[in-house]
Amino acid sequence: MPVSEGNPGEDARARLQRLHDILRSRICLLDYPPGTRLSEEPLAAEFGTSRTPLRRALARLEDEGLIQTQHGVGTIVTDVDLAEMGRTYELRRELAGLAGRLSPVAVTPDIIARAHRFVARGRALARTPDPREFARLNMDFFHFGAALTENEALREASERLYYRTARIWLKSISRLDLGDEVRIFLTELEQTAAAVDGHDLLAAALIRQAHISMCEARLRA
Amino acid sequence: MPVSEGNPGEDARARLQRLHDILRSRICLLDYPPGTRLSEEPLAAEFGTSRTPLRRALARLEDEGLIQTQHGVGTIVTDVDLAEMGRTYELRRELAGLAGRLSPVAVTPDIIARAHRFVARGRALARTPDPREFARLNMDFFHFGAALTENEALREASERLYYRTARIWLKSISRLDLGDEVRIFLTELEQTAAAVDGHDLLAAALIRQAHISMCEARLRA
DNA sequence: TAGGATTTGTGCGTATGTATT
DNA sequence: TAATACATACGCACAAATCCT
Numbered sequence: 412m413p414v415s416e417g418n419p420g421e422d423a424r425a426r427l428q429r430l431h432d433i434l435r436s437r438i439c440l441l442d443y444p445p446g447t448r449l450s451e452e453p454l455a456a457e458f459g460t461s462r463t464p465l466r467r468a469l470a471r472l473e474d475e476g477l478i479q480t481q482h483g484v485g486t487i488v489t490d491v492d493l494a495e496m497g498r499t500y501e502l503r504r505e506l507a508g509l510a511g512r513l514s515p516v517a518v519t520p521d522i523i524a525r526a527h528r529f530v531a532r533g534r535a536l537a538r539t540p541d542p543r544e545f546a547r548l549n550m551d552f553f554h555f556g557a558a559l560t561e562n563e564a565l566r567e568a569s570e571r572l573y574y575r576t577a578r579i580w581l582k583s584i585s586r587l588d589l590g591d592e593v594r595i596f597l598t599e600l601e602q603t604a605a606a607v608d609g610h611d612l613l614a615a616a617l618i619r620q621a622h623i624s625m626c627e628a629r630l631r632a
Numbered sequence: 633m634p635v636s637e638g639n640p641g642e643d644a645r646a647r648l649q650r651l652h653d654i655l656r657s658r659i660c661l662l663d664y665p666p667g668t669r670l671s672e673e674p675l676a677a678e679f680g681t682s683r684t685p686l687r688r689a690l691a692r693l694e695d696e697g698l699i700q701t702q703h704g705v706g707t708i709v710t711d712v713d714l715a716e717m718g719r720t721y722e723l724r725r726e727l728a729g730l731a732g733r734l735s736p737v738a739v740t741p742d743i744i745a746r747a748h749r750f751v752a753r754g755r756a757l758a759r760t761p762d763p764r765e766f767a768r769l770n771m772d773f774f775h776f777g778a779a780l781t782e783n784e785a786l787r788e789a790s791e792r793l794y795y796r797t798a799r800i801w802l803k804s805i806s807r808l809d810l811g812d813e814v815r816i817f818l819t820e821l822e823q824t825a826a827a828v829d830g831h832d833l834l835a836a837a838l839i840r841q842a843h844i845s846m847c848e849a850r851l852r853a
Numbered sequence: 854t855a856g857g858a859t860t861t862g863t864g865c866g867t868a869t870g871t872a873t874t
Numbered sequence: 875t876a877a878t879a880c881a882t883a884c885g886c887a888c889a890a891a892t893c894c895t
């Protein structure tokens with residue numbers, strides 16, 4: 412997925428969003444594993460800008476805790492220690508539950524269709540497990556879940572927390588059994604689709620809450 | 633509180649934090665009411681820096697939703713519409729409750745002393761009500777409450793939400809009866825101090841939760 | 854220990870967008 | 875409609891900090 416050229420006619424805000432999202436994805440898919448040094452000049456060259464707009468994107472990533480810059484040293488992708496991860500997972504779990512109670516959206520045929528498409532993607536993944544594809548599906552499914560509440564503040568907070576811990580999860584996948592994890596995740600997708608079929612977003616939220624809790628327990632082991 | 637000169641020997645990170653916190657306070661204490669245009673050059677001059685570090689602070693404030701910059705127009709302090717405020721308050725209420733359940737700190741004599749100092753400040757305020765002093769006390773008390781959980785992610789999320797809605801509250805104070813509001817707040821301070829006396833941070837969190845809920849109802853009226 | 858190489862931080866001139874006359 | 879004023883966005887050159895030899 413080369414991004415070597417700029418996007419002519421692109422607004423400054425849109426470009427910031429684009430650079431930020433691309434870099435965040437790379438960090439959370441472990442293209443840039445924790446400890447990686449990101450250099451401003453090469454990145455700016457890749458995106459076809461000068462350092463200034465790139466630094467604006469890095470600034471946001473630093474405020475989100477994904478990188479850390481140090482004068483004279485460089486920009487380093489952060490790691491997350493186990494204790495902080497536990498606290499963050501706790502909060503993620505609670506926020507997932509809130510999504511079912513605070514301003515759930517009306518369930519439309521489109522939402523139901525999307526839920527079933529996730530099941531299809533999960534089944535395909537179960538046939539040929541792949542860590543990166545797993546991570547991508549997990550990320551897409553997170554965004555699907557976030558879209559089930561109309562509470563924008565809740566969505567924003569959940570997203571911040573998700574991206575704060577996503578790479579820890581992917582890093583640990585290699586320690587766990589990939590096939591098992593895929594099967595467990597497929598179960599979550601199927602349960603969620605069933606809940607959405609019944610227009611029951613509270614149930615969908617509780618399912619997610621339960622799986623976040625169990626996932627954190629497996630990571631801790 | 634003039635901040636007209638730089639702070640020699642200050643780290644870049646420390647300065648960013650300082651500029652950000654000062655500007656955030658001014659926005660939330662309505663020194664810069666919604667709609668105010670902040671100009672980079674005068675602000676940079678006031679803080680004794682060039683525009684570059686100042687813009688770094690403005691970038692963070694924009695990511696937090698407190699200001700909005702538009703190329704060729706200026707940097708404008710945002711307002712919050714009633715609908716968004718309701719959603720944000722809902723979430724703040726829930727997070728306040730979580731603070732009592734997720735990793736509450738151990739209650740120390742220092743914490744108890746601080747709780748009672750808030751009661752004293754509240755009583756002083758009740759004798760001579762003043763909107764700005766009220767807002768300042770409210771802000772300080774928020775930080776006290778946030779410090780009652782060890783869950784850093786929870787603290788961070790709560791802080792973001794607090795500063796997102798704080799100015800709406802202060803703006804509405806003029807519509808409400810200042811004396812009434814001060815008395816209600818004093819009650820919250822006293823109840824909280826009693827809960828802290830009993831080492832019961834769950835109770836303290838529930839009290840806060842209840843008051844956030846009631847405050848939002850009064851604002852909506 | 855010293856000095857050079859490398860990296861991020863800063864300051865400023867200019868480009869670009871917007872509103873007003 | 876065009877011109878002018880003024881704001882933020884950008885790019886570059888240089889300063890400052892750190893690391894390695």
